[in-house]
Amino acid sequence: MKRYSIAIAGGGSTYTPALLKTISDSRDCLPLRRLVLYDIDRDRQELVHGFARILFREQYPEVEDIVATTDPEIAFADVDFVLMQLRSGGFRMRELDEKIPLRHGLVGQETCGAGGFAYGLRSIPDVIEVVKAVRRLSPDAWILNYSNPAAIVAEATGRVFPGDRRLINICDMPIGILESVAAVFNSHRREFEPRYFGLNHFGWFTHIYDRAGNDILPGLLAHIAENGITPADPGMAEKSWLETYSNLRRMVRDFPGMLPNTYMQYYLYPQKMVKKSDPNYTRANEVMDGREKRFFEELRLINDRQTVAGSEYASSKHGVHGDYIIELANALANNTQEIFLIITRNNGAIRNFPAEAMVEIPCRVGKNGVEPLVVGEIPPFHKGLMEGQYAYEKLTVDAYFEQSYDKALQALTLNRTVTNADVARALLDDLIAANYDYWGKLFR
Ligand code: G6P
Ligand code: MN
Numbered sequence: 001m002k003r004y005s006i007a008i009a010g011g012g013s014t015y016t017p018a019l020l021k022t023i024s025d026s027r028d029c030l031p032l033r034r035l036v037l038y039d040i041d042r043d044r045q046e047l048v049h050g051f052a053r054i055l056f057r058e059q060y061p062e063v064e065d066i067v068a069t070t071d072p073e074i075a076f077a078d079v080d081f082v083l084m085q086l087r088s089g090g091f092r093m094r095e096l097d098e099k100i101p102l103r104h105g106l107v108g109q110e111t112c113g114a115g116g117f118a119y120g121l122r123s124i125p126d127v128i129e130v131v132k133a134v135r136r137l138s139p140d141a142w143i144l145n146y147s148n149p150a151a152i153v154a155e156a157t158g159r160v161f162p163g164d165r166r167l168i169n170i171c172d173m174p175i176g177i178l179e180s181v182a183a184v185f186n187s188h189r190r191e192f193e194p195r196y197f198g199l200n201h202f203g204w205f206t207h208i209y210d211r212a213g214n215d216i217l218p219g220l221l222a223h224i225a226e227n228g229i230t231p232a233d234p235g236m237a238e239k240s241w242l243e244t245y246s247n248l249r250r251m252v253r254d255f256p257g258m259l260p261n262t263y264m265q266y267y268l269y270p271q272k273m274v275k276k277s278d279p280n281y282t283r284a285n286e287v288m289d290g291r292e293k294r295f296f297e298e299l300r301l302i303n304d305r306q307t308v309a310g311s312e313y314a315s316s317k318h319g320v321h322g323d324y325i326i327e328l329a330n331a332l333a334n335n336t337q338e339i340f341l342i343i344t345r346n347n348g349a350i351r352n353f354p355a356e357a358m359v360e361i362p363c364r365v366g367k368n369g370v371e372p373l374v375v376g377e378i379p380p381f382h383k384g385l386m387e388g389q390y391a392y393e394k395l396t397v398d399a400y401f402e403q404s405y406d407k408a409l410q411a412l413t414l415n416r417t418v419t420n421a422d423v424a425r426a427l428l429d430d431l432i433a434a435n436y437d438y439w440g441k442l443f444r
Helices: 016-024 042-059 090-103 113-137 150-160 173-184 217-227 239-254 264-268 270-275 283-305 320-334 380-402 405-414 421-434
Strands: 004-009 032-038 065-069 081-084 142-145 167-169 193-199 202-209 338-345 358-366 369-372
Touching (some): 016 283, 016 320, 032 042, 081 113, 090 283, 090 421, 142 150, 142 320, 150 338, 173 193, 193 380, 202 217, 202 380, 320 338
Parallel strands (some): 004 081, 081 142, 142 167
Antiparallel strands (some): 193 202, 193 358
């Protein structure tokens, strides 16, 4: 059986340890010969590197090569898969992405609205640079990209690497929802097959089929309207995610018939989302004080003790996020032909939506890549929402490539979480100042 070389771009991410645990437990379908961690933050990544060596020594000794590097030339030579999880600007810039819009009375979120706009303009060049390096050094590698804001990143990479069928953009939110849905039925998400359409962080489930082919969505919607739904992932049992899931109940009551992505809350109830936000303590602060702190403490402990014994990595517990990415890698490596929700070019799958748009839809996945399923015609409400959002995404990417302040202003004005041109201009000027180290002279 072929043994694989996997590179993780963004090796110092808080998501990497759980991902490595999944990789370690996937040796039957995706045997590893070489692991490369790549990051621009050497110290942060060194902790993960130490962890990787300990985990693999104890649980996966067959892996010969465990490399950590800040050099793309080393990272992306001789790789079969690149798992890409860049966070341009880190949590420090995420904090500003959330707080600056809130200062203007607008939704402050890392991927939606003005925050996602700012993050997008930082991500585009970083993602392009990594993809270019990978393509130069390992032309046939599968690149599984889930760097955010995925919609904008996909639109930009789609323009720079138009025919690249081995560059695949994904998001774990629908799968997180599906896992929570499965819990309602005391089942597992892999017992269900979703039908879904939209843009990234902007879509709807239209059907959820069980193994017998029955659509469980109508019953599920009634259940959610009545009882609500909570996240199944234990890592999400915290206030903000519980509130986000509780808004699903609101949404299926207001707009019956489909199950929306949780992120629709920001576009459908923007004022409400602003009102319950604390402009001085946002999600970035929660993550830095919670997940990130725990991540550092746990990794330091494991590095000090030189064993994962006594940590969560000693058990067989996995995170949804890492599992999903490795399931996708498995489908590509072993031609499983399973259905995944992928961000891909529409090409007529949604009949009444632009062919060139990067949409999130079900695709069959195998050795030859992703093949979208037909979605057909979508209703006017969803189509209208998506057209506005897609125009915003396109203008954001235009603004980047044309270095156009005018396009940037159009993009922000068009975003449903902004809409007022005066506010958009003041906001844009604040974002330009705050992102100077990243955007530089982009709009000057
Ligand atoms: C979901 C989304 C990701 C996003 C993450 C944020 O998983 O699909 O795109 O990065 O949520 O979660 P956090 O816990 O960092 O707020
Ligand atoms: Mn996502």
